[in-house]
Amino acid sequence: MTTPDLASEPAVVLDGVTKSYGEVRALDGVSFDVTRGEFFGILGPNGAGKTTLVEIVEGMRQADSGSVTVLGSAPWPRNLELLRRIGVQTQTSAFFTRLTAIEHLETVAALHGLERTTAGRALETVGLTDKARSRVDNLSGGQRQRLALATALIHEPDLIFLDEPTAALDPEARRSLWAVLRRLRTEGRTIVLTTHYLDEAEALCDRVAIIARGRLVALDTPSALVRGLAAPARLFVPADRITPDQARAIEGVDRVLVEGGEVVIETRAANRVLVAVGAFVDMSEIRTRTATLEDAYLRLTGTEHSSR
Ligand SMILES: Nc1ncnc2c1ncn2[C@@H]1O[C@H](COP(=O)(O)OP(=O)(O)OP(=O)(O)O)[C@@H](O)[C@H]1O
Ligand SMILES: [Mg+2]
Structure with a gap:
């Protein structure tokens, strides 16, 4: 018998995942894999089921049926070993708003059991070093988004989930966040991102999954999806x-x-x-x-x- 090659094992495997909230069928049998090192986009209209899907993969919610494997393990019930290896930026990020940016990150570092110095490094990664001493509630919207990303990255996770990370950013801030994300990808991390910006998915993602009404309607590279249109x-x-x-x-x-x-x-x-x-x-x-x-x-x- 051969040992499975860990490096070639997908980062995420979903098989027939369903989830209902009462009468609402938020996910209706979704199956796909995310390859290691891939920049993977999830697109779909409001209410399509993207956040539900991402939360199930992160281990924040339990699927009703189907199977989910993340970095070789099941994310549910909550798996502490796995949580150390994934970074999550949720759709609405929570901050310690009365602290400065650096204090906020030092607090997050302490919660992870990391050294304080990791806070400064995380700020540097997202290009916010000059705002280290600004209070979180005095940061602009775009600076907060970057701080949210720093919060998700501080423990250097292998797999990063970003739920609409650039919503409400100005075009320049969006592009500078793209640069940060591209750099993370070149470091070999796997990134799963939801977005409503199609140009963003086209610019960043190796492949995109399009979800509508809880179902996967397409999964391919952006260029193959466009070619498939023959428009x-x-x-x-x-x-x-x-x-x-x-x-x-x-x-x-x-x-x-x-x-x-x-x-x-x-x-x-x-x-x-x-x-x-x-x-x-x-x-x-x-x-x-x-x-x-x-x-x-x-x-x-x-x-x-x-x-x-
Ligand atoms: N906690 C909840 N309780 C009940 N219904 C929910 C809950 N969360 C989501 N839903 C419903 O499930 C469906 C999918 O919601 P979800 O948040 O996953 O969509 P989304 O694709 O992330 O949308 P958006 O683009 O607006 O963020 C929607 O119909 C939503 O109203
Ligand atoms: Mg959502």
Whole structure:
């Protein structure tokens, strides 16, 4: 008999997980694996079951049926050995608000039985060192999100769960948090993140699971989900440069619409059509848009709603 290769064992294995709250079936037979070292996204509309799923995996809730394995162990009943190896940022983070940022983290470090110096390191990881002496209730929303991340990371967990970590952040703060998350991934940690920002999932995640009404409706890399759509590219041309009829006459054009002062040309032969449109308008005035994860998401979650 061979010993199982621990490194190749998935970080998380879900098999047929269900959970109801009274009449509400929050999870309806969800199965998937998260590979070690993977950046894994969970997407889905409000109430889809994402937080419920993440809480079951973290060991904060018990599934009604199905099996859950996290780093080789069952997370329920609460498993202290496992808790040491996972870091959790919940959707609503709790802080010791009257303390300074560094005092808050020192308190968290003490709860984990860690040395005080880990607090400073965690602050540095999230780029908050200059706010060490600021009181938590004086931090901005984005700084608090980073402090929440530092709180989840302080014990250097192998597996990190983040429930909407960048909700309510400004675009710059969001990107600097992305940089922190990317660095954690290069250190070999496994990251499971829920988000409503499709561009965020596309930028960060190796694979994404799309959940709708408690069911897994898609699981793949962002690029494969987008390719699966086979959606047309769109060219946007100022309406005073080309008429809809001129656009329709171009070979390879599938559909022409007029939207907000622009003629919108849909095509699956973007190169050829772009050259033809170039006879009417300078290239620099044409905006183009290809399918994104958002298009795939809207189609997948929309289909799920209408088919039930
Ligand atoms: N503690 C609870 N008691 C009763 N119903 C609950 C509870 N928590 C969640 N629900 C219900 O279960 C369903 C799934 O909720 P969940 O919080 O998992 O969704 P979510 O995907 O995280 O949504 P969001 O994007 O809004 O955070 C919803 O219909 C919700 O109302
Ligand atoms: Mg949620």
